[in-house]
Amino acid sequence: MTTIQDVAARAKVSVSSVSNVLNGRTDRLGAAAFERVEAAIRELDYHPNQIARQLKTGHIPMLGLLVPSTANPMYGHLALQIESVAKEQYGYRVLLGNTYRDKDQESRMFDDLMSFGVRAVILVSSWTDERYMDAAISRGLAVVSYDRRAYPDENSFIDHVSPDNFRAAFMAARHLIELGHTRLAFLSPASKTNSRTNKIAGFLAAAQEAGLENSAQIIDGPGSAEYADSALAELGYEMAAHLLDQPHPPTGVVTVNDMMAIGLMAGLRNAGLSVPEQVSVIGIDDLILSKYSNPPLTTVRLPIEEMAQTMVQRVMLRLSQPQLAPEEFLFEPSLIMRGSAGAPPAPTPVSV
Amino acid sequence: MTTIQDVAARAKVSVSSVSNVLNGRTDRLGAAAFERVEAAIRELDYHPNQIARQLKTGHIPMLGLLVPSTANPMYGHLALQIESVAKEQYGYRVLLGNTYRDKDQESRMFDDLMSFGVRAVILVSSWTDERYMDAAISRGLAVVSYDRRAYPDENSFIDHVSPDNFRAAFMAARHLIELGHTRLAFLSPASKTNSRTNKIAGFLAAAQEAGLENSAQIIDGPGSAEYADSALAELGYEMAAHLLDQPHPPTGVVTVNDMMAIGLMAGLRNAGLSVPEQVSVIGIDDLILSKYSNPPLTTVRLPIEEMAQTMVQRVMLRLSQPQLAPEEFLFEPSLIMRGSAGAPPAPTPVSV
Numbered sequence A, B: 001m002t003t004i005q006d007v008a009a010r011a012k013v014s015v016s017s018v019s020n021v022l023n024g025r026t027d028r029l030g031a032a033a034f035e036r037v038e039a040a041i042r043e044l045d046y047h048p049n050q051i052a053r054q055l056k057t058g059h060i061p062m063l064g065l066l067v068p069s070t071a072n073p074m075y076g077h078l079a080l081q082i083e084s085v086a087k088e089q090y091g092y093r094v095l096l097g098n099t100y101r102d103k104d105q106e107s108r109m110f111d112d113l114m115s116f117g118v119r120a121v122i123l124v125s126s127w128t129d130e131r132y133m134d135a136a137i138s139r140g141l142a143v144v145s146y147d148r149r150a151y152p153d154e155n156s157f158i159d160h161v162s163p164d165n166f167r168a169a170f171m172a173a174r175h176l177i178e179l180g181h182t183r184l185a186f187l188s189p190a191s192k193t194n195s196r197t198n199k200i201a202g203f204l205a206a207a208q209e210a211g212l213e214n215s216a217q218i219i220d221g222p223g224s225a226e227y228a229d230s231a232l233a234e235l236g237y238e239m240a241a242h243l244l245d246q247p248h249p250p251t252g253v254v255t256v257n258d259m260m261a262i263g264l265m266a267g268l269r270n271a272g273l274s275v276p277e278q279v280s281v282i283g284i285d286d287l288i289l290s291k292y293s294n295p296p297l298t299t300v301r302l303p304i305e306e307m308a309q310t311m312v313q314r315v316m317l318r319l320s321q322p323q324l325a326p327e328e329f330l331f332e333p334s335l336i337m338r339g340s341a342g343a344p345p346a347p348t349p350v351s352v
Helices: A004-011 A015-022 A031-043 A050-057 A073-090 A103-116 A130-138 A165-178 A194-209 A232-244 A258-270 A304-320 B004-011 B015-022 B031-043 B050-057 B073-090 B103-116 B130-138 B165-178 B194-209 B232-244 B258-270 B304-320
Strands: A062-067 A093-098 A120-124 A142-146 A158-163 A184-189 A216-221 A252-255 A280-285 A298-301 A328-331 A334-336 B062-067 B093-098 B120-124 B142-146 B158-163 B184-189 B216-221 B252-255 B280-285 B298-301 B328-331 B334-336
Touching: A004 A015, A004 A031, A015 A031, A062 A073, A062 A103, A073 A093, A073 A120, A073 A258, A073 A304, A073 B073, A073 B093, A093 A103, A093 B073, A093 B103, A103 A120, A103 A130, A103 B093, A120 A304, A130 A142, A142 A304, A158 A165, A158 A304, A165 A184, A165 A194, A165 A252, A165 A280, A165 A298, A165 A334, A184 A194, A184 A232, A184 A258, A194 A216, A216 A232, A232 A258, A252 A258, A258 A280, A304 A328, B004 B015, B004 B031, B015 B031, B062 B073, B062 B103, B073 B093, B073 B120, B073 B258, B073 B304, B093 B103, B103 B120, B103 B130, B120 B304, B130 B142, B142 B304, B158 B165, B158 B304, B165 B184, B165 B194, B165 B252, B165 B280, B165 B298, B165 B334, B184 B194, B184 B232, B184 B258, B194 B216, B216 B232, B232 B258, B252 B258, B258 B280, B304 B328
Parallel strands: A062 A093, A062 A120, A120 A142, A142 A158, A158 A328, A184 A216, A184 A252, A252 A280, A280 A298, B062 B093, B062 B120, B120 B142, B142 B158, B158 B328, B184 B216, B184 B252, B252 B280, B280 B298
Antiparallel strands: A093 B093, A298 A334, B298 B334
16 A cells, blocks of 8 residues: 655655645645645555544544434435535545434444544434533534534533524414414424424414414324334324314414425325315425425425535534534524415314 | 553453453453453443554444435435444444445545545445446455446456346336236436346336337436436426327336336326326335325335345455455345326327
8 A cells, every 4th residue: 555655755755745735734845846746646546544644633534423314304315415515625524323313322323433533523303411422522522413402501512503493383383374274283293302392382482473372282193212203204194183083173284394294194185184175284394305295295494505514614613623612503494385285174164 | 541451450351351352252251350341341431442443453343335315215214224234233333425426426435435444335326337446345345236236247346235126117017017008118317327227127028028018118317417316306207298298108107216206296297197097107116205195106115124234244244255256136126006006097099
């Protein structure tokens, strides 16, 4: 294998000059020497050994990415965007861990990242208390968390990047209200995610603003982890029956995400109801496939590309400035009107 | 940071005894000493440094995974399964690279893997000739390729794992024929993937077996890389119009995958046609969301879990036995009958 010594010998410069070129300190070298080094690197097909570099710098150009599951198309898409930014803009590779939002999986991944010399981590949609990361952070890990807010008493050096989940659910509920719906529901698994809490608050705020707080329901499915991600469509499907069992079934439903909305629409069809004529459904995410559903899903789009960009940028900044005060970055979602939300059905006489 | 020496001192054993415990060679140690080492590891919160281990063994417990794009739910799901098997069964982490099937992206990833000390690679659905990998393999890389067959003249030490794509398209076309369709089409982007070639051959074989080779068409969309993955639904949507422009429009369509089938169904709806009453559509993959489409998508399921298991197992075996003769592993798909394929419409009189 070609070494840095081989490159130096061929370019007739010192090893430290080659190192300067490799590390972008080109101002310390004359133009002719710089060109000889570049030519030697090319001709000898020299690839600097990252492990050796890691032993010197204390870290490896690799970003740890923890997501609940890439089988959820939302996280598969986010992983793609994060990996692209890390690779194209920073020359970093991504070490992927699917955690199923499980604390043990997360802490095993943190251990492995430390032992590999990885010092930058993006943690997506974790359920767990971040305090267990404090030890890792004090050992030099830079952490950015997606879709989690800081605990009120939290004092960690962790940045938080999120869509404005309150606004997302608020927009969805307000759209239903503007269409004329008065019986509303928010549908989700009974999980402990921060994003769900904020979505519920936004949904209720829109209902309250319209004086509909008494006819706006929060309907929870089972909260087991297996429903957290790829099985959310299944849960939406199963919850259709439960929704219709209510004494005053809602005519307008906001779901915690698009997976659940797509499953719910299938469950409603299965129960003989048509969307949006009898029930309107609005999701949150705007998955690639959502516009091709039947009817096309009205949803609230989250700006994946922009959020991925900020996450990678911020974790890199934190890597070089570990004492940077933690910040929270909130991204504005946008309502995408398609065919799954319309006017409510004409009221039918109620026998009391 | 705790070192192996600290553990040895606390457990009152030699460093090599600790190393034996860490590497599973427990038979060389008495039970009491073994328990002391385990206790010391726990009490000192010792995590062996993978970088140091890498310098000794020449490789790092990390698996390189190259996929076209995790934004395609099929690859997001496959990445999840591969990562699970690698982590749970081998203690390996996954280094992810989205390649967009681009040769430069692939070869940059191979360079990075080598420089990180990664020696096991799974390459998913690449377009490119594998011969450029020969140099990497000769330097000790173990490679397993998904959904690519060996070139006839190829002599590389690469294993190939694939669904039986010929069978998948054969099953889909035969199902349409059994339902009574005589005007058939296979829809795909004009890509150069091996899997597409095999699917076309399987589709044509089923048509030929039924004497329908003259009314079975292969319809290609544009072949640019942007249509390779997440944009395939878009392409399916756009190709609906093209399909209907044919002098004798097909009544039964097999698409190269589910993404395209879901887009095609939306495009047909947009053109005023109903599925399956006027056109039957069958996909290949069985994405998590496919059963919730409207109508639920009839498709051919690929055994993702089993294929992921074989890929990881095989690349690990090859890592320890680099001279192992290359093998090809073909996995049987299965037809999943749902609502998007039915009997063809009653024939209408043709004016000549």
